[in-house]
Amino acid sequence: MGTVRVCRETSKPSTSSPPPVTTTSTSRSETVNGSHEFKVDGYSLTKGMGIGRYIASDMFMVGGYAWAIYFYPDGKSAEDNAQYVSLFIALASEGTDVRALFELSLVDQSGKDRHKVHSHFGRFLESGPYTLKYRGSMWGYKRFFKRTALEASDYLKNDCLLIRCSVGVVKSYTEGPKIYSIAVMPSNIGQHFGQLLESGKGTDVNFEVDGEIFPAHKLVLAARSPVFRAQLFGPMKDCNTRLIKIEDMEAPVFKCGATLLHFIYWDALPDIQELVGMNSKWASTMMAQHLLAAADRYGLDRLRLLCEDKLCKDVAINTVATTLALAEQHHCFQLKAVCLKFVALPENLKAVMQTDGFEYLKQSCPSVLTELLEYVAKIGEHSVIVCGHGNEPMILDGSDVNGRRVKQRILY
Numbered sequence: 001m002g003t004v005r006v007c008r009e010t011s012k013p014s015t016s017s018p019p020p021v022t023t024t025s026t027s028r029s030e031t032v033n034g035s036h037e038f039k040v041d042g043y044s045l046t047k048g049m050g051i052g053r054y055i056a057s058d059m060f061m062v063g064g065y066a067w068a069i070y071f072y073p074d075g076k077s078a079e080d081n082a083q084y085v086s087l088f089i090a091l092a093s094e095g096t097d098v099r100a101l102f103e104l105s106l107v108d109q110s111g112k113d114r115h116k117v118h119s120h121f122g123r124f125l126e127s128g129p130y131t132l133k134y135r136g137s138m139w140g141y142k143r144f145f146k147r148t149a150l151e152a153s154d155y156l157k158n159d160c161l162l163i164r165c166s167v168g169v170v171k172s173y174t175e176g177p178k179i180y181s182i183a184v185m186p187s188n189i190g191q192h193f194g195q196l197l198e199s200g201k202g203t204d205v206n207f208e209v210d211g212e213i214f215p216a217h218k219l220v221l222a223a224r225s226p227v228f229r230a231q232l233f234g235p236m237k238d239c240n241t242r243l244i245k246i247e248d249m250e251a252p253v254f255k256c257g258a259t260l261l262h263f264i265y266w267d268a269l270p271d272i273q274e275l276v277g278m279n280s281k282w283a284s285t286m287m288a289q290h291l292l293a294a295a296d297r298y299g300l301d302r303l304r305l306l307c308e309d310k311l312c313k314d315v316a317i318n319t320v321a322t323t324l325a326l327a328e329q330h331h332c333f334q335l336k337a338v339c340l341k342f343v344a345l346p347e348n349l350k351a352v353m354q355t356d357g358f359e360y361l362k363q364s365c366p367s368v369l370t371e372l373l374e375y376v377a378k379i380g381e382h383s384v385i386v387c388g389h390g391n392e393p394m395i396l397d398g399s400d401v402n403g404r405r406v407k408q409r410i411l412y
Contacts, residue, residue, distance in 0.1 A: 059092050084143040104140060272287050336368075343375075
């Protein structure tokens with residue numbers, strides 16, 4: 001009998017394996033820089049206000065944080081006996097361990113560019129950025145400049161000082177492997193809808209305003225305005241949805257290229273000065289007032305906020321009273337606060353009271369006068385200067401700061 005031998009051949013383990021994957025990342029730190037100029041007009045009137053009392057600039061934003069400049073005409077420390085002026089930059093918004101570089105300067109107003117500069121930027125490699133632990137933390141100098149030397153220098157001109165502050169907020173981030181992407185153009189849906197309105201194609205509703213007819217599209221109106229949605233498609237919709245009469249509104253406010261319809265389709269405001277046909281802040285303010293009322297009427301919240309923002313920026317003696325009445329009637333609380341603060345300023349109050357708009361305000365919104373008196377009274381209670389409208393200083397109490405907490409600017 002023969003013997004059968006079975007041989008099993010085992011495979012050797014592979015000596016080749018995928019190469020190790022190496023990934024990389026990079027930590028980057030950089031500064032987001034910004035600067036602010038603070039003008040102190042009437043320097044001599046600030047002397048004697050008291051040690052530890054300060055003049056505060058308006059708040060300004062750098063690197064996502066609010067900052068304010070604090071100038072102490074009689075110094076911050078009692079031990080210096082008012083022989084030095086003090087100058088500080090303070091974190092005026094919420095934040096913990098905010099790392100930043102600073103530079104404080106008195107500007108030479110003789111044109112010789114011999115500025116008085118104290119800078120943290122030039123020595124950041126030695127000590128690193130300064131860390132502000134919480135809102136109210138300060139960086140600066142108790143003995144920034146000897147007061148007698150300041151008053152005899154070119155930094156003071158026509159009783160005015162110009163203070164410049166630079167802030168560099170440190171931002172750190174980590175970059176991983178580069179991921180390639182394709183640039184996508186911004187949305188142009190508003191442009192498409194605007195062109196649809198301009199073409200007049202597919203319109204199925206007409207608006208009559210002051211005898212003028214404006215064609216539009218029901219679905220677009222209903223999508224943009226809850227009021228039009230109810231009027232055109234709701235259970236209580238109008239019997240005639242082919243023609244809608246708009247009462248109590250001027251045609252230029254409603255028509256395309258003039259505002260309401262323009263915004264509904266384009267989601268943007270037209271150039272109001274071009275619309276009114278003149279380079280007049282008063283005329284553009286009046287148009288913005290009419291448009292705000294229309295936006296509130298038709299539930300166009302974004303348009304309403306755009307109008308509020310424009311009216312806040314264009315607040316002026318001859319229009320602020322009517323804007324204040326409008327804000328009260330349409331529950332625009334932010335706009336109302338801005339108007340009250342502006343009117344209550346001593347340099348504005350008398351002039352505003354002499355306008356026709358103030359008479360209208362008294363008749364239409366008498367309760368607002370009580371609030372205005374409260375704002376005026378609060379301004380009278382304070383005695384330290386803060387920067388108000390147009391970078392002109394007002395008075396505000398700055399005692400007990402002690403380098404730990406920044407007292408909020410009071411803009412009553």
